[in-house]
Amino acid sequence: MLMLGWELPPAITGGLGVACEGLLRGIGALGGIGVDFLLPAAPGLGRDYPAAVRIVELDGCEEPSAPARSQGAYIAYREKASRYAAAALRALPGLNDFDLIHAHDWLSFEAALAIKRASGKPLIVHVHSTEHDRAGDLCVNPAIAELERLGLHAADRIVAVSRYTAQGLARHYGQSADRIEVVYNAGRPRPADFPPAPLPAPAPAPADGCISFIGRITEQKGPEAFVEAAARIRERVADARFVMAGDGNLLPLMRSLVRALGLADAFSFPGFVGREDVARLLARSRVLIMPSLSEPFGLVALEAIEAGVPVVLSRHCGLVERVPSAICVDPDDIHAMADAAIGLLADPAQARARAVAAAGEAAELDWIRSASALRRVYERALGATKTERAAAEVC
Structure with missing residues (x-):
């Protein structure tokens, strides 16, 4: 072939x-x-x-x-x-x-x-x-x-x-x-x-970890929604920190938006990260948010689930067909996105239960x-x- x-x-x-x-x-x-x-x-x-x-x-x-x-x-x-x-x-x-x-x-x-x-x-x-x-x-x-x-x-x-x-x-x-x-x-x-081999049980999320976005910083991936949701999360979780990992045409605009919203001290932009760096970032992530306007599958979200990270996914993500335990929101509903992340941050037991259920479903792939x-x-x-x-x- x-x-x-x-x-x-x-x-x-x-x-x-x-x-x-x-x-x-x-x-x-x-x-x-x-x-x-x-x-x-x-x-x-x-x-x-x-x-x-x-x-x-x-x-x-x-x-x-x-x-x-x-x-x-x-x-x-x-x-x-x-x-x-x-x-x-x-x-x-x-x-x-x-x-x-x-x-x-x-x-x-x-x-x-x-x-x-x-x-x-x-x-x-x-x-x-x-x-x-x-x-x-x-x-x-x-x-x-x-x-x-x-x-x-x-x-x-x-x-x-x-x-x-x-x-x-x-x-x-x-x-x-x-x-x-x-x-x-x-x-x-x-x-x-x-x-x-069978996947190990997800480890608890680090208490001092971050909320992550990993992907191309382009219109498709919804980075602006992530930044706007971060502003709402920060209002209610004062110590929340955010990482936007990736590169793309909207990166300069996202940096400017973060500064305009007064979030510069809570955000980091490491640029494009390789696969080993993705694994390290997931190991310190409390939540992964994927707000894509259109996500045919969502491999990064699957890696997060396998790493035991609770996820908030766009409804327009193919992975949800196989991982129904994942929290899904409309990518333009900033309030729902922020509320979902805040709920996971505020209730570690719920976050872990979500992560365990999602990892079990993902193991079928x-x-x-x-x-x-x-x-x-x-x-x-x-x-x-x-x-x-x-x-x-x-x-």
Whole structure:
């Protein structure tokens, strides 16, 4: 099987690379499937994957030149995606035989479409996030949305990371439900103990800990709602402290808003944090708030739950489909968001009970189960292709 992805740990910008790593390890542990994973060259990848998984680092996908970068982030990424597609085509003769293509998100869709045309093999499109999730309906980049539409239209089967995401594909791209399979993500891969060991009971939250936001500081993630909720929390919990970890176009505005609300002494902005730093931040978090306007799954929230941190999630988060014990609020309801966090801070017993219940529900998610669900998707795609070919031969 040929898999197309954009990143893998440790060189990641968000949850996509984490999900791809988990799926690769799950597929390797499941057995019976060989994978060539095509990756833009990533020096220092340094990860041992199962024997059935081969990471193919493509040359010719270097960062755009300075003039291209100056034209905007979309142009830079679009040019790199085009180079990735060209490099993938060049690499085809040296790859193992494959019977289908599995492409993750829009940055790999140009390559997927080209390889499908060249090989005639069935295509699985895996949607972790869409332009409508990232930008909101009023700020959609039409070029990205069109590439997503083309990839979805060409796909033999579509994988969505939640029912919430599947509904968005139907609403924004006209995809019928019978073409879409939901395959949930899972938590942090633990290569040394596949199958996953039982999770330990969540530890009590530190009394002097912080209230955390972890994610890109962009419109999608709702950082302004977090800051406004923090102001309300601070009115009733005088010693509350907050960490907004991440980077993005709204970071300067959030710094200014924090100063304007008189919260500068209660806030810290560590910038983008790597996976080990995320674990350390969660270890001192009393509550994680995820106020995203649209969150297809929510891997950071799942990591928090696995770490025993009580969470307050947006109702527009796919993870709540599998973790119903999590507190959910409308992302624009600042009062409800603040009240939920204050309730958890004020009642440690309730917070711990919530954390324990959520961790138990999250334990049902693991990458081997996800890989097994993917294998069923592969079998359906290959079975449908064989049926179509047999029908064509009869005609």
